[in-house]
Amino acid sequence: MQTLSAFDSRLADVAGVSIRSAGELYGSDGEGLPLVVIENALGSAVLALQGAHLVSFRPAGAEDLLWLSPKAVFTPGKAIRGGIPLCLPWFGGHPEGKPAHGFARAQPWTLDAVRTLPDGKTELDLSLTPNAAVSALWPHDFLFELRVTVGRELTLALTAHHRGDTPVPFSSAFHTYFSVPDVVLATIDGLQGTTYIDTVGGAHTRHTQLGALQVAGPTDRVYLDVPAVQSIATARGAIRIDSDTRSAVVWNPWEYANNVPDVGSDGYRRFVCVERGDVFDNALQLAPGERYHRSMTLSLA
Numbered sequence: 001m002q003t004l005s006a007f008d009s010r011l012a013d014v015a016g017v018s019i020r021s022a023g024e025l026y027g028s029d030g031e032g033l034p035l036v037v038i039e040n041a042l043g044s045a046v047l048a049l050q051g052a053h054l055v056s057f058r059p060a061g062a063e064d065l066l067w068l069s070p071k072a073v074f075t076p077g078k079a080i081r082g083g084i085p086l087c088l089p090w091f092g093g094h095p096e097g098k099p100a101h102g103f104a105r106a107q108p109w110t111l112d113a114v115r116t117l118p119d120g121k122t123e124l125d126l127s128l129t130p131n132a133a134v135s136a137l138w139p140h141d142f143l144f145e146l147r148v149t150v151g152r153e154l155t156l157a158l159t160a161h162h163r164g165d166t167p168v169p170f171s172s173a174f175h176t177y178f179s180v181p182d183v184v185l186a187t188i189d190g191l192q193g194t195t196y197i198d199t200v201g202g203a204h205t206r207h208t209q210l211g212a213l214q215v216a217g218p219t220d221r222v223y224l225d226v227p228a229v230q231s232i233a234t235a236r237g238a239i240r241i242d243s244d245t246r247s248a249v250v251w252n253p254w255e256y257a258n259n260v261p262d263v264g265s266d267g268y269r270r271f272v273c274v275e276r277g278d279v280f281d282n283a284l285q286l287a288p289g290e291r292y293h294r295s296m297t298l299s300l301a
C-alpha cells in the first residue's frame, strides 16, 4: 500500500498542492489512502493516488461537481464510491470473472509531476505500469498515463500505450459521479437521436433516445457514437461535459443502491453517472505500440 511517508514530498513543492490522508480529510478509518489536495484561484480538487481517482472538483465559488458517497471506503485495493473512477482496460463485468471495470481504479498510481501553468491552473501527471498483481489479470506490457488539469474547468487526459507484442481488446471510461440536488429533477441533454443499449436486468435491448433524458428509475444505458458535448441541468445550474470519446454510459441504480453498503439509503438521489468512454460497440483493439489518447473536460455551463 502507498503510505504518506513513501510519497516523494518534492513533488508537492508547488503552491497550493499538499498530500493528506483520507482519514484526515474524510474521517475514514486509519491512515487511509494518500490524497493530493489541489487549490488555486480558479478551483480546487482532491485526487486519490489509488486509481488516479478524482474525488472532488470545485470551480472557485461553486459547489462540488462530483458526488463522493458519505459512506465511501478508502481501502487499498477497493474502488472508491464516487468521484471519477477510471474504468480501464476493460469496462463492466469480465467474461472470466476478473474485477469489474478493469484493474486501474484499484491500483496505486505514481505521481510523476506537479506544475503550475502560466494561466494559474495546476497540472498533475500520473502513471501506472505493470506489477505482479496486474500482470496476472492483464499479461501485456503497458504504460497508462493520466494528466489532470485543475482550473475553472477540470480536464482528464488519458493515454494508454500498448507496449505488448500482440493486439489486445481495450475499453475505457471516465466513470463520473455527478452531484445533483435530486436526480429526479436532473435533465441530461446531448444524447438525443443516439442509439443506446439498455442493460438493466441483464437484457441488452437497443433503443433510440428521444428528447432529453430524465432518470426516473433504475438506469443502466450505454449510448453509442454520441456527440462531443452533454449537459446536466439541475436546480443548481448546468454542468457541461466535453469529450472526444464515442460512448456515454448513464447509470443510476435507484433503490437497489440501498443494498450497496458504500452508497446507503437514498444515496442514489444525490448523483447521476454520465460516463464518457469507448465501450461496448465503441471498444477498440490496440495494436502493438499503439497509443490510445482521449480526454474529458467538466465545466459549469
Ligand SMILES: O=P(O)(O)OC[C@H]1O[C@@H](O)[C@H](O)[C@@H](O)[C@@H]1O
Residues within 6 Å of the ligand: 079, 092, 100, 101, 175, 220, 221, 249, 251, 275
Ligand atoms: O459497482 P461498480 O463496479 O463500481 O459498478 C457500478 C456500475 O457502473 C456502471 O458503469 C455500470 O454500467 C453498471 O452496470 C455498474 O453497476
